[in-house]
Amino acid sequence: MSKKELISIIVPCYNEEEVLPVFYKEINSVSKEMKHVDFEFVFVDDGSKDKTLNILKDFSKKDKRVRYISFSRNFGKEAAMYAGIENVKGDYVAIMDADMQDPPSMLKTMYHYVNEEGYDCAALYTKSHEDYGLIRKTLTNVWYKLIDKISTTHQVPGARDFRLMTRKMVEAIKNMPEYNRYTKGIFGFIGFNTKWIHYTAGKRAAGESKFNINKLIKYALEGIVAFSTSPLLIAAHVGLLFCLVAFITIIVIILKTVIWGDPVAGWPSLACLIVFIGGLQLFFFGIMGMYLSKIYLEVKKRPVYISKETSEDVDEED
Ligand code: UDP
Ligand code: MG
Numbered sequence: 001m002s003k004k005e006l007i008s009i010i011v012p013c014y015n016e017e018e019v020l021p022v023f024y025k026e027i028n029s030v031s032k033e034m035k036h037v038d039f040e041f042v043f044v045d046d047g048s049k050d051k052t053l054n055i056l057k058d059f060s061k062k063d064k065r066v067r068y069i070s071f072s073r074n075f076g077k078e079a080a081m082y083a084g085i086e087n088v089k090g091d092y093v094a095i096m097d098a099d100m101q102d103p104p105s106m107l108k109t110m111y112h113y114v115n116e117e118g119y120d121c122a123a124l125y126t127k128s129h130e131d132y133g134l135i136r137k138t139l140t141n142v143w144y145k146l147i148d149k150i151s152t153t154h155q156v157p158g159a160r161d162f163r164l165m166t167r168k169m170v171e172a173i174k175n176m177p178e179y180n181r182y183t184k185g186i187f188g189f190i191g192f193n194t195k196w197i198h199y200t201a202g203k204r205a206a207g208e209s210k211f212n213i214n215k216l217i218k219y220a221l222e223g224i225v226a227f228s229t230s231p232l233l234i235a236a237h238v239g240l241l242f243c244l245v246a247f248i249t250i251i252v253i254i255l256k257t258v259i260w261g262d263p264v265a266g267w268p269s270l271a272c273l274i275v276f277i278g279g280l281q282l283f284f285f286g287i288m289g290m291y292l293s294k295i296y297l298e299v300k301k302r303p304v305y306i307s308k309e310t311s312e313d314v315d316e317e318d
Helices: 020-033 052-062 077-087 104-115 134-150 167-174 183-190 213-227 230-260 267-300 311-317
Strands: 005-013 037-045 066-071 092-095 121-125 159-166 194-198 307-310
Touching: 005 020, 005 077, 005 104, 020 037, 020 052, 020 104, 037 052, 037 077, 052 066, 052 311, 066 077, 066 311, 077 092, 077 167, 077 183, 092 104, 092 167, 104 121, 104 159, 104 194, 134 213, 159 167, 159 183, 167 183, 183 213, 213 230, 213 267, 230 267, 307 311
Parallel strands: 005 037, 005 092, 037 066, 121 194
Antiparallel strands: 066 307, 092 159, 121 159
16 A cells, blocks of 8 residues: 655644644544545744643644644744744645634645645635734735735735645745745745635634734835845935936026026025935935845844754653
């Protein structure tokens, strides 16, 4: 009998004690329905402060398919996904949130596309997000459209991190160990044949979103800086435009003075102009600084995450 294929499920978890039992129950029942494949579950505890790690230890004691990696502190979802990618063994790999907004039951459909229809990846995207308020929904939509326009790679609006990938695709991601990670952009960058499946993202099973406004802004900027140089180009174009305007203005003023002897009056307008141009310069310096800071962090080659303990450590002790 030929060996069954293995699907690895990566689950980033940050303070998810409330949802983990629900998630595990659901994914376990999906795995029972998909008898023709084996499963491994790689939970990544992203420095949780609640009982997440204890729950994961408990899962892995009871179920040999469960492994976990626990970070020394909170490194963020991007780092957690990368830790999973580096450590999974499966022929197919899925990334899934713990809060049930990425319904485990979708795995069957996703597996069908990669296994039977020859896609390298089956990924989910959503047009409506039941859990987001009006402001987050609107800003998310605008941002996704913007990032797709300015990015060097195609990024599907509303794309989730939830996807099932072949081993080849996982290896390609492993070859991108960059420090400033924006996984949605990395998916676009590596290419591969992706089947996009639409779904409506439901509400969190319990607990609250772990992305506060600061994390969301950081994430949005990360996405732009990591996969687009448009802000730098815009700065250069605006600079050029201002030079042109200044040049024309100088000629007009000289001509007015020489021909009509009309001396220029009005320092308030001059003061406003200085403040305006000074502000614009600082703003563009800020943009350049953002790119510079990313280079700075990249050349330092700091680890993307630091693991404090894994299920393998416990297995060795036994
Ligand atoms: N998450 C994480 N580290 C973080 C923030 C979030 O590992 O710093 C995990 C979280 O536990 C969840 C997934 O990433 O499994 C998505 O987070 P959340 O549901 O809070 O985000 P939202 O759905 O609101 O975008
Ligand atoms: Mg969520």
